Amino acid sequence: MPPLLKILIMRLGLGVLTLLLVSLVVFAATQALPGDAAKAILGKDSADTERYEALRKQLRLDRPLVEQYTNWLGGVVRGDLGRSLVGAGANVTDLIGARVVNSAILVLLAALVSIPISILLGALSAIWRDSKFDNAVNMTNLSLASLPEFVIGILLVLVFATAVFKWLPSVSNVNSLLPLAGQMKLFVLPVITLALAVIPYVSRMLRASTVEVLESEYVMMARLKGVSEPRVLWHHALPNAIVPTIQVIAINIAWLAGGIVTVEYLFTFPGVGAGLVDAVANRDMPVVQALVLLMAAIYVLLNLMADIFTILISPRLRTGLR
Amino acid sequence: MSGARTDIVLTVEDLRVVLDPSGIEIDDGVSFIIHEGEVLGLVGESASGKTTAATSLLAYQRRGAKVAGGRIDIAGTDVLSLSRPELRKVRGGLISYVPQDASASLNPALRIGDQLLEILNEHSFGSSQAERQARLLEMMDEVLLPNDRAFLRRYPHQLSGGQQQRVVIAMAMANRPRIIVLDEPTTALDVTTQAHVLETVRHLTSSYGVSALYVTHDLAVVSCLVDRIAIMYAGRLVEIGPRADLFTGAYHPYTRRLLAAIPDIHATRPPRGIPGSAPRPGNRVAGCAFAPRCDCRIDKCATELPPYAGPDADHQVCCWRWEEVGQGLSVIAGEELVFPTTRVEEPCRSVNNVVVDVRNVTAFYQRKEVLHDVSTTLCEHRCLALVGESGSGKTTLARCIAGLHQFKIEGAIEFNGKPLARETRGRTSAERQAIQYIFQSPYSSLNPRKTIRQLLAQPIDIFFDLDRDGTEERMVQVLEQVALESSLLNRYPEQLSGGERQRVAIARALVAEPSVLICDEVTSWLDVSVQAAIIELLVHLQGETGVSMLFVTHNLALVRSIAQEVAVMQDGRIVEHGVVDAVLDDPQAEYTRLLLGDTPTIPADCRI
Known part of the structure; x- marks a missing residue:
């Protein structure tokens, strides 16, 4: 078996184990919340003991905890996330499906915008270290990082949607039933907001590692060999400087994927973050469990991808595989 | 300073390099020439500005330094006035650079x-x-x-x-290229590898007529490679001349002391260190910068910088007393040292008590066997030198004895007749106190966040029940033993020179009052001049305290100066073991002969 595949399988196994632990914690946590699902559904009517007991039986809440857990987990494995406790009791998969797709598109776009910009800014401020450009980028990054995302979002809305210019919609109520192409405009402001939240971290990390690499002896050697500055940067420095940044990128994307609730609320964007908040408010346990498990899976997967990518671009790690 | 030859490839004239923006001089008024196919050795201690001068030839300065004046001409190209694109053509084309650490x-x-x-x-x-x-x-x-x-x-x-x-x-x-700059290219290598690399350089320069500037702190390394030698101190050239003249008739006290510091296998006396350390840029004094460390300074030295003078145009020196030095004025005050010849003719077991007994030790690194059935003994009041190249297992053996080896060990290591546990945590407090370890790099073995006081107080705190005054007194006393001022107690390691740091590391080991001192390549990171001073110190301490010493080194030439017995290791085995004189004068193992042959030496007619 190729060594990389072995690592992949091993790490996937560990990932599944992590998710299993997460599922336990999620299940325990939702159990620990005051009141159970039956009470949540009945609301004030839960005082009616007879109806309450009947519903508990119907929801199988009277069974032992272990059985409840294994039933639920068995459903998850088969792809059956259960039924929502709210309203008509729709299938959870159908209920969150649209939100997951919306969030996925948002995160993908935010990543596509923010990663190249971060790399460019980080690399350029490293070569022009202590220059006006570097200082300006540094100041902007710090200001952006110190502002909460929703403040940035509000400012963007003020400038581009309401008070100054009226170019873009201030509300991004994406409808997953309509074709995506016609709705791209709705994504612009949320994507910019998220990108501005990620760029400071990634670009500062890349700047730091590039500065370190530019001071290295192999970069000095490349310069003393007569290699041109652009080639020194892109060919000699960046492939080494990017390595520690990969983990930071992965964690940031996972963070985005976890749903930036405040940003989704601001733009009334139908994503997973807002969905999770609604579900918690409604005591809709099956939806909460499904979304939390999904977010955990994304963290595990992105970190695994970052590790594999790190191995692929570091010859020392790649050739060291046994 | 040139002769009648006209085939000059490189001319450096009055080069001045300063720290930017402070303007403090790193190099001041450096001038030399190199002819076609000629190899010039540029020799000096750390902080002498030799590497800065060397990279200047490629118009390269590390961050925070800049050329403030002077001219560098390579085959008609004025290097310092080139535009960036022109400079790119010169670097790697006309002139190229070989760095110290190839792996980095x-x-x-x-x-x-x-x-x-x-x-x-x-x-x-x-x-x-x-x-x-x-x-x-x-x-x-x-x-x-x-x-x-x-x-x-x-x-x-x-x-x-x-x-x-x-x-x-x-x-x-x-x-x-017309000229290559070699910046200590063999410092990080084993002697046999070093010998091969030097041979390659020699072959390439002579067969292709390439000139070279070879930068080093060790005169022995260049003794059979270079044509001329320039000695640098505190940013200035203090002496420059043909190789043979410098070895047999140097005019500058500093040159002579550098020669005296070289451990030589054939030498008849131990190397002498130069006290103190070379001043860093910004700490340099008026007049002759070497004066504070010079044993033959006169009043004038402290105030006036001597002009260049010398016996002929090819041999120039910058010293007020160069003629006297040339006529044999002694440049080293104090009595002559002798080799630690308390040594005996037969292995010690019958004479002295065995302190550490290593019996049939096989050790593993992870699952790989790295030491194969090794047996040796360390006796009371003796020093055993453990010699070998990297990967020979010498450090592994030292770490096994010290209790620092983390993997499986088979066989027995006994201390005063009692078996030692594999790891320090399994050993008694008395055993841990008795066996102290000094690490290779004084730059990483001292915690940079602790003052020297804190570093020294730690072992006292662990092993002795002393009050504050008692601790302080003990620290001052041990600093005195390693020839450091007690005013250093409040300093941090980074404020000290490499030699001073290694002395602190020695003091930290001594303060525990050990009966066994393990020195793991303790001089390999230091300049030869500082190395000799550390060796002098260790020999003195061993005589004074009677501590038994295990001296791990890759340098056979050091062995005679410090040890009575020697064990030569290769590939995890001891291939030769015996009394120092016997092993060095009449080596039995093929590998010992090979090592002896590859160890750099200075010419036999060298005069100090």
């Missing part, structure tokens, strides 16, 4: 073949890609490396240290 100077993310081809591509060598490919294979041949595809596709970390250094030399020779 090769890009870990690029294949060596690509890195070698890059210098040809960037300088548009030849007229076609095919021609460059052919040159690449030829370059590999020149430095005696395999030139098959598989080898060229390797990454730097897949090469040995010697191979990495050859790759870097091949790179430097790629475009057939």
